[in-house]
Amino acid sequence: MGAGLLMILYVAVALLPLGLAWLQGAPPRSVADELASGAGLLALAIILVEFVISGRFRTISRRIGSDVTMRMHQLVARSALVLAMAHPFLYRGPTGHAPEWDISRAQSITWDFTAIWPGIVAFALLPALVLLALGRTKLDFRYETWRAMHGIGAVLIAGAGVLHATRAGRYSADPLLGGLWWGMFGVAVASLLFVYVARPLMRWRQPWTVTRITPAADRTWEVTLTPARPFAWRYQAGQFAWLNIGHSPFSFHENPFSIATAPAQGPEIGFVIKELGDFTGTIGRIAPGTRAYVDGPHGHLSPAGHAAQGLALIAGGVGIAPMLGILRELAATGDARPSTLIYGNRTAGQIVNPDELAALARDHGTNVVHVLSEPAPDWDGEAGIISRALLQRHLGRPNHRDWLYLLCGPPPMLEGVEASLLAMGIPAQNILSERFVYD
Template sequence: MPAGLLILLYLIAALLPLGLAWAQGLTPRSIADELASGAGILALTVILAEFLLLGRYRFVARRLGTDIVMRMHQLLARGAAILAIVHPFLYTSRRAPAPDWDTQRQFFVTAEFAALWPGIVAWLLLPALVLMAIGRTTLGYRYETWRLMHGLGAALIAGFGVLHALRAGRYSADPAMGYLWLALLGVALFALIYVYVLTPMAQLRHPWRVSSVTPVALRTWEVALHPARDFTFRYRAGQFAWLNIRDSPFGPWENPFSISSAPTAGPEVRFLIKELGDFTATIGQVEPGSRAYLDGPHGHLTVTERAAPGIALIAGGVGIAPMLGTLRELRARGDSRPTTLIYGNRTEEQIACRAELEALARDHGTRLTHILSEPPEGWQGATGQVTPDLLRAHFGGPEHRQWVYMLCGPPPMLAAVEDALIDLGVPARNILSERFSYD
């Protein structure tokens, strides 16, 4: 299914409740009242559709890209929150129980507490949920705690929002509209059940064992997994998976990590993991033989199958993981296309898998450039940041415009590199990036 068709279907689904409300042919009220109802209907529709933009559905992310799906999820949630917040303040009609003669509730807005309290709860929870997502790193609570609170909070908002619409909504009093709300709520809750129940149940049939945990740089480890049973995990170089190193796949304790191994290297799957807090803070203490589970593969950061004349890899910090998997795959396949790797870090001790990268530069012919923002005394390589001048020196030729560019690292670096490459004439379709962080 083309990406454009997926977006069109999403827009149709998002506007369907508004279309059903319009089709009822009720006597119009004041413009402010109609805007209030429209804002509430659209906000609730977007909230319910948000459950399908979790980044865990490969048939969607494969066509749009994980970054685009997650960015849509964030921006639409914020837009829905704004619509929901202003929705009750736009009404100008009298707030009181409608008399018998006002059968269409044309001149009155319900003030019954039984109809309003679910909406009040949802109205209070929604901005709190959005603000918690935006400020998650600033607030400092654990990632696993945030995932649990985010999922439960979203389910409560959806449920209370639909209950409010059914009890208080002028247009939602129509049976067809009511059935549509219940159907959308069912789809939304099934999306959560799919991620947190059905997917872990499927993972029980394909357990993994940790075969090794190896330090590869300062506070950075390469974790190798081997299937505990005989099955094949098919993925492409550059993709990522949700990793859960526990005895059970159920719960919010999985985290997304890029795969650093080459698909053709055998059944073992490897991940580069940096100690950043939460689960990763103790990654070096994981014992070989520990049970693990994977949900994947996910992601579109794959270049080995693309028919480009050359491949550019630009990484920052632990963003080297998908690049390493790609370089390992290119070497295993004997792919002789020119490749360039620009790898930025803060200090020399943070360069991951340095010896292997230098071997790839020597044996595979990869042009390797290390850049440090805090170089040690006597450092002979590049210093500072990945600047437009540095990119122009490597990719300023007209032949480089047809290369494919693979980017992974801190969001500010990625944004600057993308802008610089576009200024060099590289088409946006040739630039692939993945952030794992969006605020």
């Protein structure tokens, strides 16, 4: 199923409750009341579908990319917030207890406490959840604490929202729509159980052992894992995985890292990890032999399945990790397509595995272009940032238009390079990128 079809499916499911409400053919009320109901129905549907799109499902992330999925999760959550906040204030009809005979709740907006309280709970929790997500990096929470709070908060909001809709809603009083709400809530909870219970159980049976931790550059390490018992773990060069070192497979202590090894190199997998915070700051102290669990592979940053004439890899900083995996795969499989690596860093000390990159250039013929923004006086390579002029110099020939462009690095670099490539006439579908930061 392609990305376009997935998007159509997403929109169809989000609009399904509205469609079912419309098909009921109930006598119309005032425009304001219909808008209020519509806003509530749409907000709840979006909230329930959010569980699936943000649930680390490989089928979704492999086709759309995890960063795009997360961006979509953030944007639609904001739309749901606006709709949910508007919902109670749009009503204009009379409030009170619905008469016994008014089973379709057409005559009045119910004010029964049993129907209203879940709505109040969801109404209060939703902005708190969104604000905590927006301000996460500024708040003094550990990432794992925030993630647990985010998941529990989302389930409470979804459950309270469905309870409110089925008890108070005019259209949701219909058994078909009421059933759909509980069905969607079931799928949302099942998707959480799948990610946090079923998949960890599967991982338990596939433990890894840390075999080597070697310095790769300034404050950057290469971590190598071996299956602790024989099992097949398939991935494509350039994908990423959630890595948990030294914790139970059910732990929230797991971080996403690109796989820097190549499938063709054998069962070992490796990651290039830069020291940044709580977990990555301890990498250099992890003892070989430590147990690890890997959730993946995820992501779509891979040349696999693309029949491009050549490959352009553009990396900034530790964004080199997936590119190393791709270059190692090209070399290990003897892929004869031309390739260029443009690799930006601040200083030469930050270049990961410079000797290996030089060997790849020599033995495999990859055109490796180092770009330093703060070079030493004796640096004779490219200096500055990865600008359009620089890209034009190295990737400006007419045949480069049909190459596949794989990008990974800090968000400003990605935005600049994407804009430059598009301005150079590279078709958007030939550009794949991975963000390491979702904020």
